[in-house]
Amino acid sequence: MVQDLIDELGRLPGVGPKSAQRIAFHLLSTDPTDVRRLAGVLMEVKDRVRFCVTCGNVAEEEQCRICRDPRRDLTVLCVVEESKDVIAIERTREFRGRYHVLGGAISPIEGIGPDELRIRELMQRLADDTVTEVILATDPNLEGEATATYLTRMLRPLGLRVTRLASGLPVGGDLEYADEVTLGRAFEGRRSVDD
Amino acid sequence: MNLYRDEAVVLRTQKLGEADRIITFLTRNTGRVRAVGKGVRRTKSKFGARLEPFMHVDVQFARGRTLDIVTQAETLSPFGEAISGDYARYTAGTAMLETAERLVVEELEPALQQYLLLVGALRVLAGGERDGSLVLDSFLLRSLAVAGYAPTFGGCARCGAPGPHRSFSAGAGGMLCGSCRVPGAATPAAETVVLLGALLAGDWPTAEAVDPRFRKAASGVVAAYLQWHLERSLRSLVHVER
Numbered sequence: 001m002v003q004d005l006i007d008e009l010g011r012l013p014g015v016g017p018k019s020a021q022r023i024a025f026h027l028l029s030t031d032p033t034d035v036r037r038l039a040g041v042l043m044e045v046k047d048r049v050r051f052c053v054t055c056g057n058v059a060e061e062e063q064c065r066i067c068r069d070p071r072r073d074l075t076v077l078c079v080v081e082e083s084k085d086v087i088a089i090e091r092t093r094e095f096r097g098r099y100h101v102l103g104g105a106i107s108p109i110e111g112i113g114p115d116e117l118r119i120r121e122l123m124q125r126l127a128d129d130t131v132t133e134v135i136l137a138t139d140p141n142l143e144g145e146a147t148a149t150y151l152t153r154m155l156r157p158l159g160l161r162v163t164r165l166a167s168g169l170p171v172g173g174d175l176e177y178a179d180e181v182t183l184g185r186a187f188e189g190r191r192s193v194d195d
Numbered sequence: 196m197n198l199y200r201d202e203a204v205v206l207r208t209q210k211l212g213e214a215d216r217i218i219t220f221l222t223r224n225t226g227r228v229r230a231v232g233k234g235v236r237r238t239k240s241k242f243g244a245r246l247e248p249f250m251h252v253d254v255q256f257a258r259g260r261t262l263d264i265v266t267q268a269e270t271l272s273p274f275g276e277a278i279s280g281d282y283a284r285y286t287a288g289t290a291m292l293e294t295a296e297r298l299v300v301e302e303l304e305p306a307l308q309q310y311l312l313l314v315g316a317l318r319v320l321a322g323g324e325r326d327g328s329l330v331l332d333s334f335l336l337r338s339l340a341v342a343g344y345a346p347t348f349g350g351c352a353r354c355g356a357p358g359p360h361r362s363f364s365a366g367a368g369g370m371l372c373g374s375c376r377v378p379g380a381a382t383p384a385a386e387t388v389v390l391l392g393a394l395l396a397g398d399w400p401t402a403e404a405v406d407p408r409f410r411k412a413a414s415g416v417v418a419a420y421l422q423w424h425l426e427r428s429l430r431s432l433v434h435v436e437r
Contacts, residue, residue, distance in 0.1 A: 014212050014213055106434075107289075108286055108289040108290065108293075108430065108431035108433075108434035108435070109207060109248075109289050109292065109293050109430060109431050110430065111430040111431075111434075113433070113434040141247055142247045142248050142249065142275050142279050145275075145279040145280070146279045146282060146285040149279060149280055149281065149282050149285065150282045153282060170238045170239045172239075173239055177241055179241065179242055179243075179244045179245050179270070180270055180273070181244040181245065181270070181273055181275075181276065182244050184276075
């Protein structure tokens with residue numbers, strides 16, 4: 001039975017056989033109330049959490065907390081790859097608009113094309129003219145850039161303002177260690193300090 | 196630490212653990228190499244941007260027990276920037292990378308011709324002067340030829356009778372004469388066959404002179420030929436924008 005627990009824990013991302021064994025023995029020595037609480041939370045999350053019908057983010061009801069919030073700016077929509085990107089952007093407290101979660105990025109080599117993502121749902125959301133700006137916040141890697149290129153081509157005819165998150169130097173880093181692609185992007189996206 | 200250095204093109208990346216990636220390279224001297232890029236998914240990674248698919252890099256590896264580890268990487272040609280900025284070129288380039296990965300079957304077996312062909316094709320694709328779909332088809336035919344599956348678009352693939360011929364069979368290895376024709380063989384237009392021959396030979400003036408109407412049919416022939424010899428379809432080929 002203990003081996004079954006180790007095997008199950010070992011299937012989690014980032015958990016190797018050694019870590020799985022350590023967690024399993026930790027659980028065995030933990031107070032039964034704490035273990036029951038953990039098991040309860042796991043079951044509750046699995047039963048109650050689903051995807052928001054509007055944006056595709058994780059939600060406990062039909063719509064997620066952000067889509068239900070009336071104080072959010074309805075005119076700006078931020079397109080991200082995954083729900084965890086919503087959490088990362090929310091942590092900045094800079095963005096007050098709403099989100100659209102694509103569910104990944106276009107990666108033909110993995111067999112993921114535009115039809116496998118929530119692009120059709122995005123186009124439907126933009127049909128009623130409420131949104132005036134779409135921010136493309138896909139990852140700054142090859143798949144993310146290609147997805148942004150594809151979306152730009154789809155969104156341009158709608159006459160919206162389409163923007164892409166800036167890329168460049170990370171805060172707290174040294175210029176001399178920046179690679180030429182990142183540094184090149186930082187030059188490309190440089191801004192005036194006058195305003 | 197046992198180190199070695201090589202020029203390489205990044206074919207594919209897969210996430211590993213919290214911030215690492217397994218990166219598949221096609222190298223000039225060592226063939227296909229799979230290595231771990233430690234911490235490359237972090238925003239402050241020193242060489243994460245250099246280890247994206249399509250990047251042509253000078254890499255230093257440390258030999259590991261199962262997988263080697265990337266210790267340094269310098270950019271030789273940043274093809275990824277130009278290619279990902281155009282969706283049709285991106286899909287064509289992805290099919291090239293997948294083909295190269297599939298045709299260089301053995302890891303650590305030198306495949307210099309495949310490497311040089313891929314670097315040349317990516318350079319043309321990133322340059323944007325030629326039609327991406329034609330570059331892809333030419334690469335696929337020539338890559339198959341380097342792997343030992345060269346199709347015949349001139350003489351008969353079975354008896355060698357001089358062409359032009361009308362029937363095409365992927366299984367037979369190219370065009371077939373009237374007496375060697377097999378059941379189910381396709382009959383592409385004469386212009387399509389001229390285009391295919393020019394793409395295989397890298398004869399761009401002839402290939403670009405053929406009416407663009409015949410490009411789609413030629414792509415179909417190339418895809419059928421490729422899938423016959425790979426015995427499995429390419430995932431990325433269905434997503435290529437023609």
